[in-house]
Each structure stands twice: as structure tokens, then as C-alpha cells.
Amino acid sequence: MIHVETMNAPSQRAGDLSASIAASQEAIEAFCWDFQQWLGTELSSRDAFASELLLREALVNAVEHGCAGSPDLMVRCVVRGGKGRILIAVSDPGPGFDWTRRLALVPEATATSGRGVSIYKNYATRIRFNKAGNSIFILMQLNRPSLAAGATND
Amino acid sequence: MTNVQTQNVDKTPVILKVERDLVSSHSAELREQLRTLIGQGARNVVLDFGQVRMVDSAGLGMIIAAHNSLKKVEGELAVTECSADILELFRSMRIHQHMSVTAAGVVSA
Numbered sequence: 001m002i003h004v005e006t007m008n009a010p011s012q013r014a015g016d017l018s019a020s021i022a023a024s025q026e027a028i029e030a031f032c033w034d035f036q037q038w039l040g041t042e043l044s045s046r047d048a049f050a051s052e053l054l055l056r057e058a059l060v061n062a063v064e065h066g067c068a069g070s071p072d073l074m075v076r077c078v079v080r081g082g083k084g085r086i087l088i089a090v091s092d093p094g095p096g097f098d099w100t101r102r103l104a105l106v107p108e109a110t111a112t113s114g115r116g117v118s119i120y121k122n123y124a125t126r127i128r129f130n131k132a133g134n135s136i137f138i139l140m141q142l143n144r145p146s147l148a149a150g151a152t153n154d
Numbered sequence: 155m156t157n158v159q160t161q162n163v164d165k166t167p168v169i170l171k172v173e174r175d176l177v178s179s180h181s182a183e184l185r186e187q188l189r190t191l192i193g194q195g196a197r198n199v200v201l202d203f204g205q206v207r208m209v210d211s212a213g214l215g216m217i218i219a220a221h222n223s224l225k226k227v228e229g230e231l232a233v234t235e236c237s238a239d240i241l242e243l244f245r246s247m248r249i250h251q252h253m254s255v256t257a258a259g260v261v262s263a
Binding site: 025026028029045046049050052053056057060064109110111112113114115116118119122146 | 177178179208210211212214215216218219221222237238239242243246247248251252
């Protein structure tokens with residue numbers, strides 16, 4: 001279901017973290033806990049924060065939209081570490097969505113939803129979906145430049 | 155999830171010390187607490203993020219919703235004691251253009 005070979009696989013692996021989790025918030029929290037342990041303490045705070053944030057967004061989208069919150073359904077998650085980068089792959093059994101249209105949307109300043117895509121754009125080095133839109137592959141380069149550099153009106 | 159340190163109505167700041175990460179799994183509790191506070195008349199609400207390690211898009215949406223609700227009643231929302239990572243997230247999402255967002259150890263004006 002997950003085609004990690006379509007990405008540039010890290011040449012050096014720190015070991016994969018993979019699981020099929022129930023489509024529930026509790027399972028998301030449990031996997032994120034495992035992810036924090038898997039990351040260890042070697043990464044900078046910025047990289048640890050960014051990678052967990054990207055993972056959370058992918059998992060929440062899969063659970064809430066792909067599985068419509070049904071805990072009977074399962075979400076497949078794989079995290080792979082390598083030289084200077086982290087790859088996250090999340091797949092759900094849902095029908096997928098029109099990710100080309102979704103990625104083009106920019107949320108209004110006062111919108112209370114829709115910022116997950118902005119997080120992907122700001123924190124990921126590269127994201128890809130499968131054709132159906134029910135699998136996402138996220139590549140995050142470590143030691144990325146500051147996001148705030150492009151922000152104005154500080 | 156949160157501990158209300160001070161509570162009053164009108165323009166007296168109400169400081170909520172957020173004690174859990176503001177993520178999809180936990181944001182409903184704070185949303186309800188803010189809704190109750192605003193309903194009771196609170197107009198200046200300060201979220202103390204000193205113990206918050208992570209905020210996701212659901213948490214950002216919850217903050218914007220609270221900001222929108224307070225704006226409607228001429229109130230204000232502020233977020234204080236943000237970690238460097240959360241501050242960077244807020245700035246990258248331009249949240250800081252709509253409300254006061256300050257880093258840990260910085261006294262809000």
C-alpha cells in the first residue's frame with residue numbers, strides 16, 4: 001500500500017518505525033509517543049518539532065478524513081530516518097481526495113480550518129500523494145532554514 | 155488541561171495556563187473552556203503556553219476561533235510564554251499578525 005520506493009530513499013537508515021494503527025485520536029497520540037522515542041535526543045528542537053508536526057498532520061488527516069473517525073479502520077504509518085532527512089509515509093483505506101485542488105487553497109486569515117496544507121508547505125521539503133489521494137509521502141530535510149525569515153510584520 | 159489563574163469579566167485579563175499540547179486530540183477541552191469564559195463575560199483572554207510543547211493545525215484553528223469570537227465582542231486574545239518552535243509556527247502561519255504572541259520570558263505589552 002505504501003510505495004516508499006517512489007521517493008529518494010535515505011542512503012543510511014536509522015531503522016524504520018512502522019505500525020498499523022486504529023483510526024483514533026488515542027492511537028495517534030500513542031504513535032507520536034513512539035515517534036518521539038524513535039527520534040531520540042540527537043535532533044535539534046526545531047527538527048524534532050517540525051517532523052512531529054508533519055507526522056501529526058498526516059495522521060489526523062488519515063484518521064479524520066480518510067477513515068471518517070471510524071476506529072475499526074486502520075491507518076498505515078512508516079517513518080524512516082536517514083542521512084540528514086526523515087521520510088514519513090501515511091496511508092488510509094479511504095477513497096482519497098483531490099489533493100491538487102486542496103494544495104492550491106490558501107486559508108483566509110480568519111479561517112478556523114485548512115492550515116494543515118500550509119503546514120505541509122512550510123515544513124516539508126517535499127510532499128507527494130498517490131493518485132487516489134489516500135497515501136501521503138513527506139520528506140523533511142533536517143537543519144532547514146528558519147520559517148520566520150519570510151514572515152513580515154514581526 | 156487548563157488552570158484558570160484569574161477570572162473576571164469585562165476587560166480584566168483572564169489568564170489560562172494551558173497544561174497540555176494543543177493538538178487535535180486535546181483541543182476540544184480548551185475550546186469549551188474558552189467558550190464558557192467568553193460567555194461569562196471575559197473579554198481579554200491570555201493563554202499561557204509555558205507548558206505547551208506542540209500545536210497542530212487543529213490547535214491553530216481553535217486559537218483563531220477564539221480570536222474571532224473575542225473580536226466580535228471587542229475583546230482580545232493573546233498567547234504568552236511560547237517556545238521558540240511554537241513562535242516560529244505562529245509566525246509562519248501569520249498568527250502573530252492578528253494577536254499578541256510572545257516568547258517565553260517576554261512580558262506582553
